[in-house]
Amino acid sequence: MEAALGLLRRMPPKQSETALSALLSLLPQHSSDLLSQVDLPLQVLRDIESGKDFILCEYNRDADSYRSPWSNKYYPLLEDALYPSSELRKLEVEANDIFAIYRDQYYEGGISSVYMWEDVNEGFVACFLIKKDGSKSGHGRRGCLEEGAWDAIHVIQVGPEEEEMAQYCLTSTIMLSLTTDDESSGKFGLSGSIRRQMKMELAVAEGHLCNMGRMIEELEGKLRNSLDQVYFGKTREMVCTLRPPAEIVQMRLPDT
Amino acid sequence: MRGRNHLKAVLSDEEVYNEAAMEAFPVYNKSHMICLEMPSRAGDVIVSSYSEITENEYLDPRSAQVAIVDHVKQICTKVRPANDEELPSSYIEEYRYALDAEIQRYVSESYPKGVSAVNCVKGKDADGPGSDFELVVIITAMKLSPQNFCNGSWRSVWNIDFQDESQVLNIKGKLQVGAHYFEEGNVELDAKNEFQDSTIFQSADDCAIGIANIIRHHETEYLAALEVAYSKLPDNTFKDLRRKLPVTRTLFPWQNTLQFSLTREVEKELGLGK
CATH class of the missing domain: 3.90.1150.210 (F-actin capping protein, beta subunit)
Structure with a gap:
């Protein structure tokens, strides 16, 4: 794990996404650690109800859905989700x-x-x-x-x-x-x-x-x-x- | 070196590492045009596709030696004298030699740690006027300083196409500059530009001076342009990502947020607002 982070630190930032996915396939047992330690460019989703875009991250994710801060709804729709x-x-x-x-x-x-x-x-x-x-x-x-x-x-x-x-x-x-x-x-x-x-x-x-x-x-x-x-x-x-x-x-x- | 050990640890398989390294290092070494010291003070050799004879053999045209290279260790293990077939004709060598001398002079003046080579990549067997040939000037300067968390490289490749019929030299240059600083963060500069120029076909010595002046001119201008790009950053370029201060030119009035929320609360209760 330390070695993986050492490598990521040396990688040119533009290649960090490629490097991370390579490391994830090499070290699947460390995937959650790697994902929490390494930041990748943020992704955006459209909240259809409010018509506004919102940002995706680990903190508004539940299973494969993301909660919009505007409508408080999960996209895609998720039952028994956390609020x-x-x-x-x-x-x-x-x-x-x-x-x-x-x-x-x-x-x-x-x-x-x-x-x-x-x-x-x-x-x-x-x-x-x-x-x-x-x-x-x-x-x-x-x-x-x-x-x-x-x-x-x-x-x-x-x-x-x-x-x-x-x-x-x-x-x-x-x-x-x-x-x-x-x-x-x-x-x-x-x-x-x-x-x-x-x-x-x-x-x-x-x-x-x-x-x-x-x-x-x-x-x-x-x-x-x-x-x-x-x-x-x-x-x-x-x-x-x-x-x-x-x-x-x-x-x-x-x-x- | 630490990077290598980290890589070994991640792969945790010596064989896989060796196999990957055998494939990756030659590609890296050639594209970064690394410079290796040849044994017994024979000078330096630049590993590049322009000097490649076989995957592990690279010609140093200046000393007319062939360096045997270990790509993974990034060292030159042996040298041997180049064969006649590997060297240009004496007609070409006259041009190559003169240009090499001019470029060496320029590099020693402009790059504290610069290395250069001039290779013939086309028409090296021409035995006199009447045929086209092409020389490639390589200039590299590299500084690796991982203990200070920074690395950098400057790479120039200039192709000089000697057109016999039109008596013109077409000159094309590709410059690439990289710098990486990674102390408590990770920031990389990646800059490149291309240039074109031409001059007239003259004697070997006059060509050499003409070409070296053109290269010096473009590289000096390019460095100045990089300085301009850097100087525009704080107030111009970077501002398009985030301003130093808000549009109001004062810090954000967070103290009003409580008020703001209360007002909204009241508005909601009164059925006002959105």
């Missing part, structure tokens, strides 16, 4: 409405879904998902991207309330892939994934939604920054190591 309690469902509905506004303000498009379920320790778990197609043909406002995919997965565990306080543990994963294509730079593609955790103890006076939202906003911002500055920056540094920038070369040039 959150009515109280938690109320919070889930609110979270979906508010998170859609948040998503619109940061992403100018995209799809979002929030799922909640009761946890064993009297608390609950919430999963906030965003999928954005930022390509020219998708929701890319500036039309810079030939291809552009962003998937954000925020899973947040909320502990039981104790003296007006609650423990929050957030794990955020971002997966992205972007490609630009123009004559001078040709096909220029960056892709990857990154995951971080954040733990906080917060007063519940302003509500769970407010606390979870702030944490997600902060961590999502941090992840975006480190992708932009650290991760993209490291690949740029590597290019400059392989072939140092033009100025140095040009100084020695004229040879005609």
